[in-house]
Amino acid sequence: MNSKTWDALAATPLPEVRRRAAVMDELAQVEPVTVTGAHRLAWNDRGGQSAVWYFAEDGRVLLLTFDHESDLNLYAEEDFALQESLYEGVPESLVALVRDRPENYESLNLTDSATGRTIHYAGGVFWYDGTHWHVSDGLAEHCRREDVDLFNESGFDYCLRGYLFGGDFAAPEASS
Numbered sequence: 552m553n554s555k556t557w558d559a560l561a562a563t564p565l566p567e568v569r570r571r572a573a574v575m576d577e578l579a580q581v582e583p584v585t586v587t588g589a590h591r592l593a594w595n596d597r598g599g600q601s602a603v604w605y606f607a608e609d610g611r612v613l614l615l616t617f618d619h620e621s622d623l624n625l626y627a628e629e630d631f632a633l634q635e636s637l638y639e640g641v642p643e644s645l646v647a648l649v650r651d652r653p654e655n656y657e658s659l660n661l662t663d664s665a666t667g668r669t670i671h672y673a674g675g676v677f678w679y680d681g682t683h684w685h686v687s688d689g690l691a692e693h694c695r696r697e698d699v700d701l702f703n704e705s706g707f708d709y710c711l712r713g714y715l716f717g718g719d720f721a722a723p724e725a726s727s
Contacts, residue, residue: 559717618706640688
């Protein structure tokens with residue numbers, strides 16, 4: 552598991568990650584959203600790829616990536632249990648930010664036909680515990696089992712390219 556983008560994100564202080572996310576949100580003309588316990592910022596390329604950040608009030612972060620052309624695009628599978636499994640290992644308080652929530656352009660919902668519960672589709676599920684970034688256990692296990700390139704197929708490298716982690720990001724300040 553190796554990615555220059557992952558290493559660069561991990562080396563970037565959280566206030567700078569949030570600043571870059573706010574700038575990219577503004578450039579993509581995505582309306583920031585406050586959900587209970589977190590602030591949502593997002594980017595999309597209007598072609599089916601997105602990065603969605605949930606900055607929790609306690610300093611933790613949930614990051615979802617989605618690439619509609621990847622092996623981790625589970626949208627057509629309509630397999631609630633499989634999508635839910637990609638969130639394994641993420642604290643429930645962070646998963647709650649995307650469970651049973653309204654869908655939006657960047658995050659479509661998958662519905663469990665047995666319970667009616669929903670969860671946002673994501674090819675990549677990553678989280679920050681206040682000190683370190685993590686790949687969700689469920690995503691890492693799925694990629695190992697299916698022999699899938701985690702960072703490429705989750706859309707992580709593509710969706711975070713514009714944030715220029717590891718490089719200068721001299722964009723104007725965005726309100727956050």
